[in-house]
Amino acid sequence: MAAGTVSTQVGFQTRGLTRSFGPREVLRDLDLRAAPGEFVALLGRSGSGKSTLLRALAGLDPDAGGDLFVPPRRAVVFQDPRLLPWKSVLDNVTLGQRGAAAVERGQTALREVGLDGHERDWPKTLSGGEAQRAALARALVREPRLLLLDEPFGALDALTRIRMHALVQELCSRHGPTVLLVTHDVDEAILLADRVLVLTDGRLSLDLQVELPHPRLRGDGAFTALRTRLLRELGIDESAAGIHHEGVPS
Numbered sequence: 001m002a003a004g005t006v007s008t009q010v011g012f013q014t015r016g017l018t019r020s021f022g023p024r025e026v027l028r029d030l031d032l033r034a035a036p037g038e039f040v041a042l043l044g045r046s047g048s049g050k051s052t053l054l055r056a057l058a059g060l061d062p063d064a065g066g067d068l069f070v071p072p073r074r075a076v077v078f079q080d081p082r083l084l085p086w087k088s089v090l091d092n093v094t095l096g097q098r099g100a101a102a103v104e105r106g107q108t109a110l111r112e113v114g115l116d117g118h119e120r121d122w123p124k125t126l127s128g129g130e131a132q133r134a135a136l137a138r139a140l141v142r143e144p145r146l147l148l149l150d151e152p153f154g155a156l157d158a159l160t161r162i163r164m165h166a167l168v169q170e171l172c173s174r175h176g177p178t179v180l181l182v183t184h185d186v187d188e189a190i191l192l193a194d195r196v197l198v199l200t201d202g203r204l205s206l207d208l209q210v211e212l213p214h215p216r217l218r219g220d221g222a223f224t225a226l227r228t229r230l231l232r233e234l235g236i237d238e239s240a241a242g243i244h245h246e247g248v249p250s
């Protein structure tokens with residue numbers, strides 16, 4: 001895969017992005033472009049290639065084909081926080097960085113995610129939500145221009161998830177990275193994103209601008225209309241979606 005230099009006009013871009021596993025084509029000739037600072041949510045049924053696309057954008061997949069234009073400063077947050085258990089929370093956040101300035105940046109990032117006072121804690125003493133906030137601080141400390149979020153709220157309980165939505169929204173508007181959020185949760189996509197994409201069989205089947213002011217309310221008519229449209233695109237029965245936490249079935 002050819003990795004190009006990203007121009008200041010582009011948050012990220014792919015041209016003819018392809019990825020196959022054996023005979024199975026998971027990403028098919030994908031052309032995708034996001035503006036700098038744009039918050040893009042990516043929906044799709046299980047196995048549609050969402051994580052494969054995110055991994056390619058993260059530079060974690062040398063076998064993807066096509067052209068990729070991404071900023072060098074990028075960070076990924078996965079569904080599990082992936083903290084090193086033998087390092088303190090602060091050392092996890094500043095991993096790979098040295099010196100007093102790095103420590104200060106780490107402390108600032110921990111304060112931003114509401115984890116001040118936990119610097120010296122071991123990861124195993126954190127709750128699931130706290131650990132995910134530490135993972136977010138680890139990403140932020142690098143001041144990424146592209147933030148890749150792979151179902152970062154998927155393992156959290158409903159209340160923690162709502163708090164994380166507010167936190168991510170606040171942090172992203174303050175730091176202004178381009179964001180790609182992979183999620184199964186249609187409501188989450190509408191709540192957070194400027195634009196929602198649906199990936200079907202390795203191609204983009206829908207590209208929707210979300211022109212609703214923040215804060216967005218689930219009961220609102222325009223919200224519901226978007227939700228209905230997305231659920232239809234994903235082939236989900238709306239009444240079933242309500243029961244299964246508005247998500248894409250796996």
Ligand SMILES: Nc1ncnc2c1ncn2[C@@H]1O[C@H](COP(=O)(O)OP(=O)(O)OP(=O)(O)O)[C@@H](O)[C@H]1O
Nearest residue numbers: 021026044045046047048049050051052053184250
């Ligand atoms: N390393 C791999 N080797 C073989 N097949 C893979 C590999 N990684 C992904 N795949 C296959 O590619 C397809 C897309 O996987 P991917 O994880 O991108 O889907 P997804 O849309 O993120 O799914 P989910 O929503 O369930 O996380 C799946 O069929 C998966 O089995």
